[in-house]
Amino acid sequence: MEIKKEKTGNMLSIALSGELRAIDAPALEKIIKQELEGITYLVFEMKDLAYIASAGLRILFSAQKRMNKQGSMKLVHVNPEVRDVLDMTGYLQFLTLEE
Amino acid sequence: MRELWAKIDKFLLGRKWSIKDKLTHAVLLHSLVTLLTLGGILLYGVSKAETVINEMGMKLVMKYHRDSLDLLLNERKAELLHDAVVTAENTDHQLDDLEREVRRIVQAMEKIERHPELYRPQHVGLPGESDPYGDIPFYLQHGPEVSPEDFAYEIGMAANMRDILARIADDSNSPFIVCSFIASKHNYSLSADSELLPEIKPSLYFDVVSTDWYQEAVAQGGVVFSDIEELSDASQGSIFFCAIPYRDAEGDIAGVAGVEATGRPLQRILKEVDSWHTTAFGFLLDKHGQVILGSDNEPIIRELALYSGKDQQDPEHADIADMIRAMTEGKQGVSEIMLNGEKYDVGYVPLQHNGWSVGLATAESEVLAPVVRNQENFTNLTTRYVATSEQLEREMAIFFLIVSAVVVCLVVAFGKILAGHFVRPINELADGARTIAAGNLDKKLDIHTGDEIEHLATCFNVMTDELKEHMRNVARTAAEKERLSAELSMAKEIQMSTLPRRFPPFPGHDGFGIYASLKTATEVGGDFYDFCLLDEDHLFFTVADVSGKGMAAALFMVISKTVLKNLVHTMGTDHDLAAVISHTNDQLCIENDAEMFVTAFAGLLELSTGRLTYVNAGHNPPLVYHADEKKFKYLDMERNFVLASMEGYGYKSQELTLVPGDWLFLYTDGLTEARAEPRELYGEQRLRDTLDRQKMDDVTPEGLISHVGESLEEFVGKAEQFDDITMMAISYCGKEEKEGKKKEDR
Numbered sequence A: 001m002e003i004k005k006e007k008t009g010n011m012l013s014i015a016l017s018g019e020l021r022a023i024d025a026p027a028l029e030k031i032i033k034q035e036l037e038g039i040t041y042l043v044f045e046m047k048d049l050a051y052i053a054s055a056g057l058r059i060l061f062s063a064q065k066r067m068n069k070q071g072s073m074k075l076v077h078v079n080p081e082v083r084d085v086l087d088m089t090g091y092l093q094f095l096t097l098e099e
Numbered sequence B: 001m002r003e004l005w006a007k008i009d010k011f012l013l014g015r016k017w018s019i020k021d022k023l024t025h026a027v028l029l030h031s032l033v034t035l036l037t038l039g040g041i042l043l044y045g046v047s048k049a050e051t052v053i054n055e056m057g058m059k060l061v062m063k064y065h066r067d068s069l070d071l072l073l074n075e076r077k078a079e080l081l082h083d084a085v086v087t088a089e090n091t092d093h094q095l096d097d098l099e100r101e102v103r104r105i106v107q108a109m110e111k112i113e114r115h116p117e118l119y120r121p122q123h124v125g126l127p128g129e130s131d132p133y134g135d136i137p138f139y140l141q142h143g144p145e146v147s148p149e150d151f152a153y154e155i156g157m158a159a160n161m162r163d164i165l166a167r168i169a170d171d172s173n174s175p176f177i178v179c180s181f182i183a184s185k186h187n188y189s190l191s192a193d194s195e196l197l198p199e200i201k202p203s204l205y206f207d208v209v210s211t212d213w214y215q216e217a218v219a220q221g222g223v224v225f226s227d228i229e230e231l232s233d234a235s236q237g238s239i240f241f242c243a244i245p246y247r248d249a250e251g252d253i254a255g256v257a258g259v260e261a262t263g264r265p266l267q268r269i270l271k272e273v274d275s276w277h278t279t280a281f282g283f284l285l286d287k288h289g290q291v292i293l294g295s296d297n298e299p300i301i302r303e304l305a306l307y308s309g310k311d312q313q314d315p316e317h318a319d320i321a322d323m324i325r326a327m328t329e330g331k332q333g334v335s336e337i338m339l340n341g342e343k344y345d346v347g348y349v350p351l352q353h354n355g356w357s358v359g360l361a362t363a364e365s366e367v368l369a370p371v372v373r374n375q376e377n378f379t380n381l382t383t384r385y386v387a388t389s390e391q392l393e394r395e396m397a398i399f400f401l402i403v404s405a406v407v408v409c410l411v412v413a414f415g416k417i418l419a420g421h422f423v424r425p426i427n428e429l430a431d432g433a434r435t436i437a438a439g440n441l442d443k444k445l446d447i448h449t450g451d452e453i454e455h456l457a458t459c460f461n462v463m464t465d466e467l468k469e470h471m472r473n474v475a476r477t478a479a480e481k482e483r484l485s486a487e488l489s490m491a492k493e494i495q496m497s498t499l500p501r502r503f504p505p506f507p508g509h510d511g512f513g514i515y516a517s518l519k520t521a522t523e524v525g526g527d528f529y530d531f532c533l534l535d536e537d538h539l540f541f542t543v544a545d546v547s548g549k550g551m552a553a554a555l556f557m558v559i560s561k562t563v564l565k566n567l568v569h570t571m572g573t574d575h576d577l578a579a580v581i582s583h584t585n586d587q588l589c590i591e592n593d594a595e596m597f598v599t600a601f602a603g604l605l606e607l608s609t610g611r612l613t614y615v616n617a618g619h620n621p622p623l624v625y626h627a628d629e630k631k632f633k634y635l636d637m638e639r640n641f642v643l644a645s646m647e648g649y650g651y652k653s654q655e656l657t658l659v660p661g662d663w664l665f666l667y668t669d670g671l672t673e674a675r676a677e678p679r680e681l682y683g684e685q686r687l688r689d690t691l692d693r694q695k696m697d698d699v700t701p702e703g704l705i706s707h708v709g710e711s712l713e714e715f716v717g718k719a720e721q722f723d724d725i726t727m728m729a730i731s732y733c734g735k736e737e738k739e740g741k742k743k744e745d746r
Helices: A025-035 A054-070 A080-088 B002-014 B019-114 B148-169 B212-220 B264-274 B298-307 B315-328 B364-437 B452-498 B550-569 B577-591 B684-693 B701-716
Strands: A002-008 A011-020 A041-052 A072-076 B138-142 B177-184 B188-193 B238-247 B253-262 B281-285 B291-294 B333-339 B342-350 B357-363 B512-519 B527-535 B538-546 B598-606 B611-617 B623-626 B631-634 B653-657 B662-667 B725-732
Touching: A002 A025, A011 A025, A025 A054, A041 A054, A041 A080, A054 A072, B019 B148, B019 B177, B019 B238, B019 B253, B019 B264, B019 B333, B019 B342, B019 B357, B019 B364, B138 B148, B148 B177, B148 B188, B177 B238, B212 B238, B212 B253, B253 B264, B264 B281, B264 B291, B281 B298, B281 B315, B291 B298, B298 B315, B298 B333, B315 B333, B315 B342, B315 B357, B342 B364, B357 B364, B364 B452, B452 B550, B512 B527, B512 B538, B512 B701, B527 B550, B527 B725, B538 B550, B538 B662, B538 B725, B550 B577, B550 B598, B577 B598, B577 B611, B577 B653, B598 B662, B623 B684, B631 B684, B662 B701, B684 B701, B701 B725
Parallel strands: A011 A041, A041 A072
Antiparallel strands: A002 A011, B138 B188, B177 B188, B177 B253, B238 B253, B281 B291, B281 B357, B333 B342, B342 B357, B512 B725, B527 B538, B538 B598, B598 B611, B611 B653, B623 B631, B623 B662, B662 B725
């Protein structure tokens, strides 16, 4: 998969594309852990993300939990398959999706 | 032709040369090209230089020849003229001498005429009478009509001339004067004749006044020279006369004094020319253009005499006529005439006397002979030189060929040695590489050529060392991995042993059938399933998936499974599954430091009624088969959150009633997300199609799972499995079968 991040002031935008598998999770987790300091608004651009594994869900959820304390977080342009997974696993109720 | 080229091309390019061959050929080719180029230039240069030299030589020879001819001819002509001048002078001196002698006679005779008182008459004999004065005959001759007695006194007085005449005629004084005489107008003469032989007697009668010279001398009143006459006896040579009239006391001409001289002295003068050249000749021409005297070269003189004479008109000999005209006109110069088919140069100079002219001639061919010879020599020399240089050229070419052959041989030999020298370390390198490839990593290449090959060998040694190190590492890692793998496989063993693996698990319970399989992606996985009979009428079953994979997932799975199972067993008679799940979630949240989570489907089937209570904690929904619809479809799902992520989450349960012949098919997403090689997912649709293809009336749960398993296997082929794949199939048969067969089996 490919991860692109862009920091503008207090806002961090992370664009994910391809497939987020268990094997890709550590790279994303590392970014979340390192870059969230002082961030009040975190956006995941997920237009090009075709698949997300459970490890990915865990990271999104842990990011959400952290952002709940210091600001807000959004997933934008989530495609239907990924949305289904979020829905099925119940994560959808804790995450904010935006078109 | 094209085939030939193709062959050559194939030979040159298609062949695989070794470096040694390439080097040898390169050196050979280089040497050959250099040799051939140098040799070609050399030969071309030599041949060109030779041609130029030859041409120059020939040009020089021709020019030298022409110049020499011109020079020689010009010189010769000047020389001829000069010689003619000298000859003419000499001839004139000769004639002057004669004239002087005759004048002495004239003086003496006139003295007698003027002073007769000083002399007495003397006796003079007739021809043949005994010599009264030494050796030289002195005699009287007269015309036949003359009677000597009539002029006895006069003759006697004239006889006083005897001494002087004899002295002049004497050979010892003037060798060329044959005879000296006085001739009186009375037609008698007194002569002293030194040449007269004793046996010859001159005739008595001699009509002296009618001779040409007498008449001419009288007519001229001065000195005359007669024409030169050839004597009938050729050995006597030729004679001519010099005559001067003498006068009496009154000054009238009383007679003529003269001498008869041989032409020999003049001839000798002319002959001096002869000694220079064999073709040279000299001649005297009289005022009539007649040749009167020639040097010894008689045939040619006679030839010339044929065309001489003023009136000669032969057009073929106009050149001769022109010359003779010039000579008779008293001119001096050089003419070219053709005589006897030969070209002659003639130098001519007029004499002081008598209108005569001297001519000296030489054939051009003789004059030019040395030049012609020279040219021939030169030509011969040039020809020889050309031949020599051609020979030299040939020898050079042969020498060059031999040298080339030797050089080629040397180059081939030397090239092979050199190439061998170059290639040897490469071969050593290759051998070393083979040895190393064969597994001998202790092999060290020992090459010290100081060039790139040594560098390569050094790199090779470094590579071998690194390879050795690497292989040690690999061996170590492999050992490590093996140990780990052994541990993992033991872990897997333990993990799997926590799952119910005995089928059928509840023998005697015919009201339902259950079968489950778990195929891990790595040695230990995060999936698990479980089932148990809580009592005779309640079957609890679950399928769950721990996020992530490997050891952490496996451990968390064990924890999850244990917690869930423990809590399920604490479930009260209200059979509140949702409470159990919520409780489990709380427990897992407490112990979950690694932020792992679990998706799970848990179901509680009341066997007697077919009532199914289920809770779905973020798991993918199971499929249910209703016997009356004969179709698998997804269970209706409440969206509960995953386990272990949010403490205090309230899970909701749902219900469904199964009738006999209904089925449940549970699975983890490892099944639908299994991939074939080009990233295609197995997918839910494929799964449902596969299930629907199965006739459900006569299949066991195990059969159904292996049916799906086969389909999956066929789909993924050899693609690697990424995720654990868990399947569970439950068939509900209803209480009829279960009647009277309640047996404890946990």
